[in-house]
Amino acid sequence: MIEDDLRGWFRSGLEAAAPELGLDGELPEPEVMEPRQKEHGDFATNVALEVASRIAASSRTVAEAIVAALPPAAFVRKVEVAGPGFINVFLTEGWLHDVLRRIAAEGASYGTAPRTEQRVQVEFVSANPTGPLHVGHARNAVLGDALARLLDAAGWTVEREYYYNDAGGQMDRFGASVDASYLSHLGRPTDIPEDGYHGAYIDELGRELAVEEPGWAALPDEERLAAVRGAAAARVLGWIDATLARFNVRFDSHVSEAALDRKGEIAQAIDQLRASGNAYEAEGAVWFRSTAFGDDKDRVLVRSDGRHTYFGADCAYLIDKFDRGFDHLIYVWGADHHGDIARVRGAAQALGFEPGAVEIVIHQWVSFLRGGEPVPMSKRAGTFVSLDELIDEVGADAARFHLLLFGNDHTMRFDIETVRQRSMDNPVYYVQYGHARIASILRTAKEAGVVLQPIGTVDLAILVEPAETELLKALAEVPAVIAKAAALRAPHRVAHASQDLAARFHRFYTECRVVSDDSARTQARLWLCRASGSVLANLLGILGVSAPERMDRVEGST
RNA sequence: GCGCCGGUAGCUCAGUCCGGAUAGAGCGGGGGACUUCUAAUCCUCAGGCCGCAGGUUCGAAUCCUGCCCGGCGCGCCA
Numbered sequence: 001m002i003e004d005d006l007r008g009w010f011r012s013g014l015e016a017a018a019p020e021l022g023l024d025g026e027l028p029e030p031e032v033m034e035p036r037q038k039e040h041g042d043f044a045t046n047v048a049l050e051v052a053s054r055i056a057a058s059s060r061t062v063a064e065a066i067v068a069a070l071p072p073a074a075f076v077r078k079v080e081v082a083g084p085g086f087i088n089v090f091l092t093e094g095w096l097h098d099v100l101r102r103i104a105a106e107g108a109s110y111g112t113a114p115r116t117e118q119r120v121q122v123e124f125v126s127a128n129p130t131g132p133l134h135v136g137h138a139r140n141a142v143l144g145d146a147l148a149r150l151l152d153a154a155g156w157t158v159e160r161e162y163y164y165n166d167a168g169g170q171m172d173r174f175g176a177s178v179d180a181s182y183l184s185h186l187g188r189p190t191d192i193p194e195d196g197y198h199g200a201y202i203d204e205l206g207r208e209l210a211v212e213e214p215g216w217a218a219l220p221d222e223e224r225l226a227a228v229r230g231a232a233a234a235r236v237l238g239w240i241d242a243t244l245a246r247f248n249v250r251f252d253s254h255v256s257e258a259a260l261d262r263k264g265e266i267a268q269a270i271d272q273l274r275a276s277g278n279a280y281e282a283e284g285a286v287w288f289r290s291t292a293f294g295d296d297k298d299r300v301l302v303r304s305d306g307r308h309t310y311f312g313a314d315c316a317y318l319i320d321k322f323d324r325g326f327d328h329l330i331y332v333w334g335a336d337h338h339g340d341i342a343r344v345r346g347a348a349q350a351l352g353f354e355p356g357a358v359e360i361v362i363h364q365w366v367s368f369l370r371g372g373e374p375v376p377m378s379k380r381a382g383t384f385v386s387l388d389e390l391i392d393e394v395g396a397d398a399a400r401f402h403l404l405l406f407g408n409d410h411t412m413r414f415d416i417e418t419v420r421q422r423s424m425d426n427p428v429y430y431v432q433y434g435h436a437r438i439a440s441i442l443r444t445a446k447e448a449g450v451v452l453q454p455i456g457t458v459d460l461a462i463l464v465e466p467a468e469t470e471l472l473k474a475l476a477e478v479p480a481v482i483a484k485a486a487a488l489r490a491p492h493r494v495a496h497a498s499q500d501l502a503a504r505f506h507r508f509y510t511e512c513r514v515v516s517d518d519s520a521r522t523q524a525r526l527w528l529c530r531a532s533g534s535v536l537a538n539l540l541g542i543l544g545v546s547a548p549e550r551m552d553r554v555e556g557s558t
Numbered sequence: 559g560c561g562c563c564g565g566u567a568g569c570u571c572a573g574u575c576c577g578g579a580u581a582g583a584g585c586g587g588g589g590g591a592c593u594u595c596u597a598a599u600c601c602u603c604a605g606g607c608c609g610c611a612g613g614u615u616c617g618a619a620u621c622c623u624g625c626c627c628g629g630c631g632c633g634c635c636a
Contacts, residue, residue: 035579036579036581044578044579285634296633297632305634338561362563364563364630367629406571406572433598437596499583511600
């Protein structure tokens with residue numbers, strides 16, 4: 001990457017100039033930045049400003065000395081000292097043309113880092129199977145999925161996991177609700193409990209089970225309830241998977257709390273905490289001493305009625321995860337769970353794991369609106385908008401892109417009316433259109449009988465128009481963007497990069513005719529188009545958004 | 559009351575981690591560009607006490623302190 005080359009170059013200049021400047025001790029790693037103003041060059045460093053305060057010299061003097069000590073370098077056209085002591089570098093276009101050759105060679109892997117053995121698990125969605133996914137799950141699903149794709153691009157070996165609590169009070173209420181419907185459909189009218197679930201899907205489940213498993217009605221209450229609850233949960237999990245598949249979200253594994261319990265892992269985990277003195281009994285319950293790990297309160301592992309809490313199961317689940325050999329664990333949680341961070345990391349530490357290996361990515365809430373009006377949502381009352389309906393209305397691509405447009409810790413608005421519009425309000429179509437346009441150009445060239453020559457034989461040096469150069473620069477930045485977005489767990493940076501790349505392509509399209517009588521220019525520009533399309537597809541791929549080969553105009557889409 | 563997250567153009571948001579030069583983008587508003595590879599596009603103009611007040615620094619949207627406003631959370635709920 002050019003930035004790395006420049007950083008090393010600046011460092012050698014700095015090191016060479018250090019003795020005469022009287023700089024001793026550790027030298028800072030020069031920061032390479034892209035100046036906002038073109039007059040300030042292609043790249044710049046402020047390293048002279050950084051070190052000048054350490055010695056009695058003006059930062060400009062320091063900058064001059066560093067520049068004088070810089071070794072010769074290819075691609076560097078001009079170096080100057082500017083302002084208070086910035087060192088600005090102007091490059092020849094050759095480095096940009098090299099980027100094009102690199103993209104041609106690397107294709108779909110351009111911008112990604114080499115695969116490493118570092119294994120990371122991303123656990124997300126993890127909604128309990130008490131009902132279909134609704135829009136409230138959308139951001140978590142998309143963020144977790146995009147994060148997994150992004151970390152994969154950054155070289156991690158990634159596994160995506162869905163954990164669900166199929167034991168506990170909520171599941172009991174869900175099971176009792178379906179059971180009531182089940183009995184009613186078999187001629188034993190039964191009211192759904194007051195605190196139960198009331199969506200239409202409950203009745204659907206009850207009816208299906210009544211048809212398929214009428215024999216359960218003869219079982220004792222406990223056994224029948226367990227059978228109904230288990231079968232209903234399995235069906236709901238099936239729905240959830242189907243919905244997520246439509247949303248382009250897939251998992252490598254599903255883990256059930258009840259399974260952990262059956263294997264005795266939960267009891268074991270709690271015993272382990274007791275043995276190490278990190279758990280104690282009080283008020284008839286078993287508590288984790290999370291205050292010893294920075295939490296503001298101790299937390300209950302086993303309630304006074306003998307049932308473990310979700311947190312108790314979480315401890316067993318932590319052991320389960322680490323036992324599977326992950327180097328790093330990421331939990332994707334909504335803002336309402338930020339208070340749980342300290343206890344989970346505390347538990348990791350108490351159980352003998354490296355707490356730094358447990359990372360929680362929090363996202364803020366989404367307000368769903370329809371034409372400016374808030375969409376009412378209550379899961380128990382069954383008045384939520386399901387994720388399936390959202391996908392029906394706006395499409396998976398538009399929903400995903402919109403949800404990935406903003407920083408994780410920003411609350412965001414999602415107006416279903418706006419996002420469904422194929423309008424300029426909708427950046428996803430802007431970016432996708434860029435890709436479709438490129439495909440269209442390549443088709444046009446093919447139909448015109450233009451045969452793309454091997455890139456090694458094409459004179460790329462004729463790509464010197466400002467629109468071409470700006471496009472090349474955007475392509476050159478992509479590896480750094482992906483690396484940074486991954487490091488910051490910030491897929492929205494990828495979304496913004498895709499918009500920027502699309503914008504630069506659209507400008508290039510407007511200003512530069514690709515397929516023309518000038519065959520040398522046609523060849524060079526076709527390679528630029530190919531590279532742009534390939535990189536755009538890579539970026540969209542990280543977002544889990546499709547890169548269409550064509551997009552037909554829609555009526556009234558101006 | 560305590561904790562976490564936001565507060566940047568009329569609106570929605572980048573930029574804050576790791577301080578740099580004249581703070582960016584989209585939408586909306588004004589004005590332009592289609593006999594040309596898709597006008598779902600492009601160009602141009604207007605629009606900013608970067609919540610407020612201090613502090614650190616050669617330099618602060620960015621770091622520190624306090625405050626204001628909004629969201630979320632705060633012992634055996636999930």
